[in-house]
Amino acid sequence: MSDQNTKVAAQRPAVADDHGAPGAGAFRNFLRGSAGRNLGLVIALALLLVVGVITSGDRFLNVENMLTILRYASIIGVVSIGVTFVITAGGIDLSVGSVLGLTTVVASLTSVQLAATQSSWVLIVLVALAVGAGAGLINGVVIAYGNVVAFIATLAMLVGARGLAELISGRSTQIVSNREFLQVMRSDFLGVPTLIWIFVVVAAAGWFLLNRTTFGRRTVAIGGNLEASRLAGIKVKRHLVYLYVLTGLTAGIGGVMFLGRTTAGTSTHGLLLELDVIAAVVVGGTLLVGGRGTIMGTVLGVLIFSTLTNVFTQNNLDTSVQALARGLILVIAVLLQQRFAARDVRGAKSVKV
Numbered sequence: 001m002s003d004q005n006t007k008v009a010a011q012r013p014a015v016a017d018d019h020g021a022p023g024a025g026a027f028r029n030f031l032r033g034s035a036g037r038n039l040g041l042v043i044a045l046a047l048l049l050v051v052g053v054i055t056s057g058d059r060f061l062n063v064e065n066m067l068t069i070l071r072y073a074s075i076i077g078v079v080s081i082g083v084t085f086v087i088t089a090g091g092i093d094l095s096v097g098s099v100l101g102l103t104t105v106v107a108s109l110t111s112v113q114l115a116a117t118q119s120s121w122v123l124i125v126l127v128a129l130a131v132g133a134g135a136g137l138i139n140g141v142v143i144a145y146g147n148v149v150a151f152i153a154t155l156a157m158l159v160g161a162r163g164l165a166e167l168i169s170g171r172s173t174q175i176v177s178n179r180e181f182l183q184v185m186r187s188d189f190l191g192v193p194t195l196i197w198i199f200v201v202v203a204a205a206g207w208f209l210l211n212r213t214t215f216g217r218r219t220v221a222i223g224g225n226l227e228a229s230r231l232a233g234i235k236v237k238r239h240l241v242y243l244y245v246l247t248g249l250t251a252g253i254g255g256v257m258f259l260g261r262t263t264a265g266t267s268t269h270g271l272l273l274e275l276d277v278i279a280a281v282v283v284g285g286t287l288l289v290g291g292r293g294t295i296m297g298t299v300l301g302v303l304i305f306s307t308l309t310n311v312f313t314q315n316n317l318d319t320s321v322q323a324l325a326r327g328l329i330l331v332i333a334v335l336l337q338q339r340f341a342a343r344d345v346r347g348a349k350s351v352k353v
Contacts, residue, residue, distance in 0.1 A: 037285045041300035048307045056314040065310065067193065073306035074199035075257045077299060080277045080284075081206040082250030084298045086243050087281055088210070090223040090290025091143070091150040093244065095157035096251045097273030099135040101266070102165040103128040103255030108174040108265025121181035124259070129252040135161055136248020140241030158274070165267035174265040185260025195257050202253065207295040219243065223290025279326060280305055283333040304329075 052060040059065060079096050086093050106112070107128040116123040135157060142153045176182060187194050210216035218239055221229045230236045251270075258269050284301030286293045305326065312322045 037294070038296055038300060041284065041297060041304065045300060045304050045307060048304060048311060052307065052311045052314065055311065060311070060314055065314075067196070069303075069306050069310045070196045070199075071193055071261075072309065073302045074195040075254050075261070076273065076276050076280060076306070077199045077302040078202045078257065079247075079250050079254045079273065080280045080298050080302055081202050081295060082247035083274075083277050084206065084281050084284075084286050084293050084295060085210065085219055086150075086247050087278075087286050087288060088223050088290060088293025089219045089240065089243055090226065091240065091243065092154060092278070092288075093139065093247050094151065094154040094274050094278075095135065095139065095161060096247060096254075096277055097270035097275075098158045098161035098165070099132055099248055099251040100255045100258065100270035100273060101268065102135065102161045102168075103131045103252045104258050104265035104269045105165040105169045105174065105267055106131045106265075107255065108176050108259060109168070110174075113176065113178050116178050116181065121178050121184065124176075124178060124181050125256050128255045128259070129249060132248040132250070132252025132255060133245050134248070135251070136245040137241065139248065140244030143244065144237040144240040162267060169265070169267050171267060176259050176263045176265065182260065182263060185257070195261060198253065198257060202250065203295060203299050210293060210295055215239075215242075220291060220293065223287070223292070225291075276305065276326075279330045283329060288334070 049060075079100065083093055083096060107124050112124060112127050139150075139154055139157055142148050143150050146153075185194055189197055210219065218229070218234050221232070221234060222236055222239060226236060254273075255269070259265055262269070280301035281298050282288060282301075283304060284294060284297030284299070286298065308325060308329075309322060312319075312325070
């Protein structure tokens with residue numbers, strides 16, 4: 001019996017490293033890990049920057065253009081942070097764009113602006129956040145306690161929130177006249193616009209929440225195996241509600257940023273934003289089936305799409321070409337996800353054997 005165990009032990013190193021020299025297995029594990037995936041995203045972003053320099057020259061490397069890229073990424077990035085949590089838990093939220101539009105309409109109502117003028121500009125922010133969190137709460141309750149599939153529930157919210165925004169605004173644009181609010185949202189700190197700082201703060205908070213708290217660990221666990229999480233004592237339904245409220249809250253923050261950037265609230269704000277957000281999250285490495293999420297990957301995914309858009313704009317390329325490029329990138333990302341997921345499953349089976 002001992003001889004047989006010795007033979008099996010002697011064979012293990014050969015199996016673990018049968019595809020290359022010593023250390024090759026460790027390198028493959030690095031590439032499969034979050035650091036390896038993020039490194040691939042950094043390389044892709046660097047290549048896009050090189051393409052921008054080659055095709056546009058000094059115009060692309062201009063500091064103002066770099067800030068333009070980051071400003072464009074900031075709103076999508078903030079909403080993407082919230083959606084990362086939902087997708088990590090195995091859910092989806094198609095309504096973030098419409099909810100964002102609704103928050104801009106409600107927060108820019110004449111009555112709200114008048115109250116803000118008499119009290120503080122912060123009221124505009126609080127109203128937008130409340131509307132976003134409320135929409136997220138409805139999504140969460142319907143999905144968790146109504147047992148409605150997340151795709152259908154959030155699709156209904158997508159249509160409903162957009163329709164409500166149109167009814168409230170009368171399909172007209174509402175101008176933001178509160179000077180204090182606009183001054184704060186359009187100000188700079190250390191030469192960097194407020195919108196970018198908001199993105200940085202939300203991304204940092206999202207990273208900490210997902211990677212350093214029990215809330216984040218429970219989110220990953222639910223996405224990995226919902227039933228096992230329930231048996232382990234996690235209040236799955238309540239946690240799902242929290243996740244959708246969080247996503248609605250980030251949509252509300254995005255609405256505030258839209259108001260500051262455009263000085264107007266309208267039902268068309270955030271139109272099709274959910275497509276850009278989900279694409280950035282998936283390209284960033286968060287699994288669509290749940291169980292794995294990465295805030296850093298989401299940030300890099302947002303920056304990749306923002307840089308890609310800027311490169312196309314600098315070279316006056318058709319928007320249809322941009323849409324085609326984004327679609328191809330998304331398909332490639334999903335195919336890579338499936339390949340790595342299948343490889344991980346095979347690796348797990350071989351370890352058990």
